[in-house]
Amino acid sequence: MDLERGPWKKDYYWVSHYQFLTETQTGLRLPEKVTFHDSTLRDGEQAPGVVFSPQDKIEIAKLLDAAGIQYIEAGFPMVSKADREAIEKIVELGLKARITCLCRARAEDIEMAAAIGVWGAILEVPVSQVRLKYQFGWEEDEVIEKFMAAAGMAREKGLVPYLFMIDSTRADLNFLEKLITKAVKEGVERVSIVDTAGCTTPRGMFYLAGKVREWVDVDLEVHCHNDFGLGVANSLAAVEAGVGTVAATLNGLGQRAGNAALEEVAWSLEALYGIPTGIDFPKLYEVAIKVQELSGWSFPPNKAVVGRNIFTWEAGLPVAALRRNPHTVEPFQPEIFGRKHEIELGKKCGKANIEWKLEELGLEVTDNAVIEELVERVKEEAIKLKRALTDEEFSRLYREVVKG
Structure with missing residues (x-):
């Protein structure tokens, strides 16, 4: 077969x-x-x-x-x-x-x-x-x-x-x-x-x-x-x-x-x-x-089919797989519903998350060492905040790291 x-x-x-x-x-x-x-x-x-x-x-x-x-x-x-x-x-x-x-x-x-x-x-x-x-x-x-x-x-x-x-x-x-x-x-x-x-x-x-x-x-x-x-x-x-x-x-x-x-x-x-x-x-x-x-009712973010977070990823390993082929980690993709993937930058993120977010925000990084440092800085901030970083917070970190 x-x-x-x-x-x-x-x-x-x-x-x-x-x-x-x-x-x-x-x-x-x-x-x-x-x-x-x-x-x-x-x-x-x-x-x-x-x-x-x-x-x-x-x-x-x-x-x-x-x-x-x-x-x-x-x-x-x-x-x-x-x-x-x-x-x-x-x-x-x-x-x-x-x-x-x-x-x-x-x-x-x-x-x-x-x-x-x-x-x-x-x-x-x-x-x-x-x-x-x-x-x-x-x-x-x-x-x-x-x-x-x-x-x-x-x-x-x-x-x-x-x-x-x-x-x-x-x-x-x-x-x-x-x-x-x-x-x-x-x-x-x-x-x-x-x-x-x-x-x-x-x-x-x-x-x-x-x-x-x-x-x-x-x-x-x-x-x-x-x-x-x-x-x-x-x-x-x-x-x-x-x-x-x-x-x-x-x-x-x-x-x-x-x-x-x-x-x-x-x-x-x-x-x-x-x-x-x-x-x-x-x-x-x-x-x-x-x-x-x-x-006026609230619904769980992980609700099947239409949940707010069902196409949202934070863990680094699946995000890396998602970048290669979304079929590897999902049974169906957001395009079916006119949606798109959302990548969060939190405690569990990896290089793939950072690369995805950099592309999404139009931020350029060619040095792998900078990406590695961004991963560590994002994790540290996420642990302090007990949540994922916003795009604005990540952009601030990016500017700090890139400027050295």
């Missing part, structure tokens, strides 16, 4: 080849393409303390559309007048993305969605025993009746109805089959498998999604929460079982531990599975950062 030629290696990334082997592909039902249903404006805003103004929502929606997101869940119109107005204004933008909103299986919710003019109505119904018994007090047949009535009304009003099954991963399998097959038989063409409590494993999700795919041949969607840190992994497992749409939020923003992070799922599908998503990744990075700013 030529490890330098294959779907695992492109200009700006080089990932493992093992997931592309025939042996590891056996049993998978990978779709030819995966689309995305962004829920940042609804499920993301349910994170405690997060409030997006109508103008914030409009700005985020525009950026999502520019990034190639195919479906945008613009909110839950029954929550407030501000939500209704924001959703209506997003609809009026005429975006390429199809606009949806959350609805309970109630006439007033559906009428509101139709009045606002969204494309799809996400009709949520509980399906797990714990929800039915202890939260809603509904019987299984009652769920089916309520959903079918709501779906029929939604279609009559020109809306595309989703079967959005709250807590799917804790539901009885026989009940799920009865509900889903009846819904599809009556014309429902979109079904969402929802891990509301974020409590399954990738194998569990693969099994459940595979069963649903066996029962019906309609557009399937997966919507995962992240309580065990498996939101992305479970979303990918559903895709492995044949699910063609992933509902997620940017940065994984959401209540409790949040949702599957859309940018992580999208980039994993492109790079690790070779599945096209239609996403413009520099623009997706732009909107992810905008959501971080508007949410």
Whole structure:
């Protein structure tokens, strides 16, 4: 096998080849393409303390559309007048993305969605025993009746109805089959498998999604929460079982531990599975950062895919390798997201860091002894300051060393 030629290696990334082997592909039902249903404006805003103004929502929606997101869940119109107005204004933008909103299986919710003019109505119904018994007090047949009535009304009003099954991963399998097959038989063409409590494993999700795919041949969607840190992994497992749409939020923003992070799922599908998503990744990075700013939440600098520091290097040995070939120390490069490497000058830096920074700042040094002295001076200063040096501080050191 030529490890330098294959779907695992492109200009700006080089990932493992093992997931592309025939042996590891056996049993998978990978779709030819995966689309995305962004829920940042609804499920993301349910994170405690997060409030997006109508103008914030409009700005985020525009950026999502520019990034190639195919479906945008613009909110839950029954929550407030501000939500209704924001959703209506997003609809009026005429975006390429199809606009949806959350609805309970109630006439007033559906009428509101139709009045606002969204494309799809996400009709949520509980399906797990714990929800039915202890939260809603509904019987299984009652769920089916309520959903079918709501779906029929939604279609009559020109809306595309989703079967959005709250807590799917804790539901009885026989009940799920009865509900889903009846819904599809009556014309429902979109079904969402929802891990509301974020409590399954990738194998569990693969099994459940595979069963649903066996029962019906309609557009399937997966919507995962992240309580065990498996939101992305479970979303990918559903895709492995044949699910063609992933509902997620940017940065994984959401209540409790949040949702599957859309940018992580999208980039994993492109790079690790070779599945096209239609996403413009520099623009997706732009909107992810905008959501971080508007949410007011802080995110770890080492967050996967869009973290502030994931292309920032300080240790000397990897920086030296990075200068020779970035594939040696990174699975993917910053150019994919319209970013660039950042090299810090701190306690752990080496000659390669100094050389990189000199080139970046347009400072000339031809004497190796000067570079060696700069390395030592930078380390001494970094230890005193307990941080990396700024460009201004390094430039000052450079002038001191060069002038002798």
